[in-house]
Amino acid sequence: xxxxxxxxxxxxxxxxxxxxxxxxxxxxxxxxxxxxxxxxxxxxxxxxxxxxxxxxxxxxxxxxxxxxxxxxxxxxxxxxxxxxxxxxxxxxxxxxxxxxxxxxxxxxxxxxxxxxxxxxxxxxxxxxxxxxxxxxxxxxxxxxxxxxxxxxxxxxxxxxxxxxxxxxxxxxxxxxxxxxxxxxxxxxxxxxxxxxxxxxxxxxx
Numbered sequence: 001x002x003x004x005x006x007x008x009x010x011x012x013x014x015x016x017x018x019x020x021x022x023x024x025x026x027x028x029x030x031x032x033x034x035x036x037x038x039x040x041x042x043x044x045x046x047x048x049x050x051x052x053x054x055x056x057x058x059x060x061x062x063x064x065x066x067x068x069x070x071x072x073x074x075x076x077x078x079x080x081x082x083x084x085x086x087x088x089x090x091x092x093x094x095x096x097x098x099x100x101x102x103x104x105x106x107x108x109x110x111x112x113x114x115x116x117x118x119x120x121x122x123x124x125x126x127x128x129x130x131x132x133x134x135x136x137x138x139x140x141x142x143x144x145x146x147x148x149x150x151x152x153x154x155x156x157x158x159x160x161x162x163x164x165x166x167x168x169x170x171x172x173x174x175x176x177x178x179x180x181x182x183x184x185x186x187x188x189x190x191x192x193x194x195x196x197x198x199x200x201x202x203x204x205x
Contacts, residue, residue, distance in 0.1 A: 002037075002150030003193060009033050012152065012191035016198075019187040022169050023195055030201045033194060037150050041115040042108060043075045044148045045130070048140045049100045050093065066091040080105035100135030107133055119149050146193045155192035157181040165199035 001008035013033065017024040038044040050066070051059035066075065069091050073079040080088075080101050088098035107113040113129055121129065123145055130141040139158055145151040156162055163175045166184055170176075176184065188195035 001152065003035055003146070003152060004037050004150045008152060009194065012194040015191050016188060016195055020195075023188070023198065026169060026198050026202055029205060030198055033197065035147070035197055038148050040075075041118070041144075041148050042077050042104075044144060045104055045115075045133075045136065045140070046075055046080070046101055048143055049097055049104065049135050052097065052135070052140075062092040066093065077105040077108040081109060097135065100133070103134040104136070123151055123154060146196070151193060153190040153192045155182070155185045155188065155196060157185070159196075161203055162196055162199050165202045169199070169202060 001011075003009065013027060017027060038047075046066075047059070047063055050062050054062075063075075066088070069083075069087070070079045083102075085095055085098045085102070088101060089095065093101065104113070108115055113133060118126055118129060126145055126149065127138055127141040130136050130144060131138060139156055142154050142156040142159075145154045146156075157178050163181060166172065166176050166181055167174065170184055172180070185192055185195065
C-alpha cells in the first residue's frame with residue numbers, strides 16, 4: 001500500500017492518533033490528509049533540482065520558463081538532453097543546476113537510473129539509485145520516495161521544516177538533532193511519511 005491508498009491513510013491516521021498525543025492534536029487541527037502524488041517521476045526530480053536553495057515561487061517561475069522553452073515537448077529526459085548549458089541558463093537555471101539536470105537526463109536515458117522500474121525497489125535501494133546523480137542527495141531522494149512513490153514510512157530528519165515543526169510541537173528549547181528527532185518520530189513508524197506531512201502542514205497554521 002502507498003500514500004495513494006485510502007485504506008493505508010485511514011490505518012496511518014488511526015496509528016498516529018493512538019501512538020502520539022501531540023500528533024493526535026495536530027491531525028485534528030490540520031484536518032484531512034490531502035497529499036497528491038507527483039506521477040511524472042522525471043519532472044518531479046527535475047523540479048527538486050531546480051528548487052534547491054531558492055524560494056518556492058522562484059522555483060515555480062524557473063520551471064515554468066523551462067517548460068515553455070521545451071514546448072511542445074514535455075519536460076523529459078529526452079527533451080533536457082537536447083539542451084546545452086547556455087540554453088538551460090536562458091530559463092534562469094544556474095550552470096551548476098544545469099549540469100545536474102543534464103546528468104539526470106543522461107543517467108535516466110542510459111538506464112543507470114531506471115525511473116520506470118524504480119518503484120519496485122526498497123526505500124534504501126531507491127536512495128542509492130538516485131544519489132548516483134549529481135546534485136541529488138539523500139534529502140531529495142527522500143522527497144521523491146514520499147511525493148512520487150508514495151512510500152509510507154519515510155522520515156526526513158534533516159529537513160529544516162520537519163525540525164522546526166518538531167521544536168514547536170514538542171516544545172523543545174532548540175532545533176532537535178538527529179537523535180532527538182528520531183526518538184520523537186519512533187512512535188510514528190510505519191507511517192512516518194504521513195506524520196512528516198502533518199509536521200509540514202503545522203508550519204502553515
